[in-house]
Amino acid sequence: STAYNLSAHGPILPIGSKLLAMTPISPFRPRRWRGAVLPETTEIKFEILDPYKRPVSATADSSEVRDVVEVVIRESTEQTVTLLFDPELNLEERILKEQFTV
Secondary structure, three states: OHHHHHHOOOOOOOOOOOEEEEOOOOOOOOOOOOOEEEEOOOOEEEEOOOOOOOOOOEEEOOEEEOOOOEEEEOOOOOOOOOOOOOOOOOHHHHHHHHHHOO
């Protein structure tokens, strides 16, 4: 979500931008890596070098999978969400206001 990504010091992407924000949480290497903004068609793959020596768990949307050997991330075209909002209040303007108003 936009709020979750912002709280992890990631960017807020404009609505309809066709971009994917990749934001690290507690990155170890490289330590100062701040993330990336990628085209929405990008597929990201993490391959675990030695999953038996260093077990890895992956968590997404509150679902955890343990002992993974690889993680593939891509935008889902199968999931849809209906947003309800006040027609008197433009959602994009509200997001911009939240970013730049003190």
